[in-house]
Amino acid sequence: MPKVIVIGGGPGGSTAAALLAQSGVPVKVLERAEFPRYHIGESITTSCRAILDYVGALDKINSCGFTSKTGVLMRWGQEKDWVIDWTAQFGTDVRSWQVDREDFDTVLLDHAGESGAEVVQNAQVKRVIFDGDRAVGVEWQPAGGELRVETADYVIDASGRAGLIAAQHFNHRRPHEIFRNVAIWGYWENAELLPGSPSGGINVISSPDGWYWLIPLRGNRFSVGFVTHKTNFVERRREFDSPEAMLKAMMAESPTMKQVLANATYQPGVHVEQDFSYAADDFCGNGYFLVGDAACFLDPLLSTGVHLAMYSGMLSAASILALNRGEVNEQEAQAFFESLYRNAYHRLFTLVISFYQQHAGKDRYFALADTLSRAREDGTKSPDLAFGEIIAGLTDLREAADRAGQGAQPIKEVIDAAATGGVKPVQELLSAAEQARLRAEDAAPNQRVTMAPMYIDANDLYDAASGLYLVTEPRLGISRASSDETVTAG
Template identity: 30%
Template sequence: MSDIQSYDVVVVGGGPSGSTVGGLLAKAGHRVLILERERFPRYHIGESLVTGMTPLLTELGLVEELDRRFQHKTGISLRWGSDPQPWRSDFSSASSVYSHAWHVTRSEFDELMLNNARSLGATVVEEAHVSEVTGAGTGTVTGLVYTHGGKKHQVTSRYVVDASGQARTVSRKTTSTQWQEDLRNVAVWGYFDTYTPIEHDQDILVEAVDGGGWFWGIPLSKDKLSLGFVLPAERLAQAVQQGRSQREVFLEGLAASNIAKTMVDPGDTPQEMNTARDWSHLSDTFYGPGWVAVGDSAAFIDPLFSSGIWLGTSGAWLAARALDSALADPAGEQHALQRFDAVYRQLFRDVLLYVRFFMDPSRLREEYMERAREITQMYTESSRVGFVSLISGIGAVADLVDFDPMGMDGLRDIMTERAQQAQARSADTAAAV
């Protein structure tokens, strides 16, 4: 062991969730270390954002850069339900402020987010391989052991944040996970350099296909389309056992579509397709002594409405608020982390409940909209916008910006103490001069 390092918070994973919680905590003045397994930029799927991320991205100072780099996303075009006619939801109908999101190349977007965390004061180590979660076996996480550049390092910290995605580096050791058996799906996708855009060319396409499964179509730029087919994992496994390739399964799904097949030439489909499982899961708890989990380490839900990065970064935002409070007032730690878990878990339940309902493609369009309205009223009482609100993340914005992990009394006490400390430092400085 070459050295022992000490930080307030160490974050495992430098993706959007990890860079968000690490950057915000560093911005608040805490000593933060972010450990990322890979070297950025690196490829990743999950390329369509939702408008519910805009308040966070504004806080991080990234909106102008996103507008400069990436294609706008103004809504969602669907062919879903018993009505064969396509239909559309425009983000501007939910909010006059957040009228667009972005379709992003994740290698660029994730690198932008991680570099932003650096600029906010977080220490970032890439190509760092975590080999041990110290204290996990005793019930209280106290730090990590990681390898970088052939040397082993030990880190002690007040808190470890698991933002390691599906690897679940910490949460795998500290909590159980409930798999959502009805949402065990797999995605097969590829990229097309030429394509015919749909009518609303800045929308994401979401289309249910005959025989089961659904397609996404994400216009990353004028000359690059991300086109993916999501289907039950068991169905793909059976096809492979029968000797059919993943590409053949993709093309079978494409032939059964109505809109997706008009966008591309099947002959241009790459011979080697990308695949990934998207098995939905929910951890029993999102926190414990010395640790919290955000993003896919905490939970994952079918990407039907592009909610993954929004859920992950929303949880990271909540975690940053809760940990900032707990670091300032250790006596209030349990209350702060309980509030983090409760609000974050509710966001997942909102989306999971609706995805399950929406997965039945035989309903009327009005049924989907009515169900969405009921859910937003049930779980996010400040929202009455309905369908667009739920699928864009806007329905939770009011709750997120009002999130107070300590309760108002606790927050006032902390702010008063900080003001007194600032006055004392000013007085000491004046006396020294």
């Protein structure tokens, strides 16, 4: 069996470690913090529920008593409130939670240990060791201990925004200028969701300068935050003596937030975080896979961070297991992981960028979602269902297991249309100023900030002709469709 080192014990690293350990692979998880530890990202997509069920941790999460989440209410732009209710669209089992991440993440890391992974907390990984272009181990230090070198056949970098491989070793992580946002948030007790909200659903409210979130947690406690561009945040910050004063003022400026917090009690403590969205040039390579935020980070508007982490963690485990069993060669495994993970990120990125043009309206967002996904096996394909499925994370799971291996084809169609002067869903949603900046960046390629959906290379797309797809039964891995199963996407 190959030896695997996982850097980071968040949802992505824990998912990968648990799945590998359950298949008998020797796994060591090196986590720099001591759990439980606070973390933002409390609103979970329903796709995570499916992955947790497969990993065997669903009952443990259910027993935590987290708020059950069934969708989202958006008060966005000039339109009236509109609701995506997953249980109404897809059935009563399609739901998730609003979680306290310190507890959620601890359950997942403990589950990885109980599954057979060796978990070391307070372990600081200094660097990933390479032999040529291949990752062969890590240099790390336990709390109060001496520096150690440990070899491995594969390294899964789930180090979050630290990005030990992409940001520190290769230095090929590219920021997205459009999403240079800052979030400021805190907690209130006894707030109220907007009327018509789906049970336990998140409220997302737009404003001229950004957007607000309202998340109902356990014990009638609410996570409440505001996201705005860094430039606006810096300018407004000068008006206030403290972050706490700024947070309260931001809430008071929104009639909607004043309404939902009218009878609520503020809990002291303010958090500020820069949401610098980015993507690495490569999500994997010889001997390594980048999972979760170590590969890419997306603006938090659609609450997709934990989905991308757990989804990529499952893909990394499937790739390593398939390699070990000889189901694929290394080049195929890398292409499988790269294309499916990048496709999931691109699809969500394209949808999120459309929301920042608030005048577009929900019909436009639904139409774009419809373009970004394919019909289900029963032939149904409607814009509102497509949107609901994408923000639930279910489109990625469905298309990863497509026996025809066409998971990324819808994204390719969108990009091809833009390149040939046809429908331009991304470009049309950019402001004139943003388009001008992108043209300027094209003129100075060494200074260009990559816009992933617009500059994607054809080699980043999943090769439908290969027929590679994700399998979970009778065991996790990669399989390939027979020649008569592989069809041409259209």
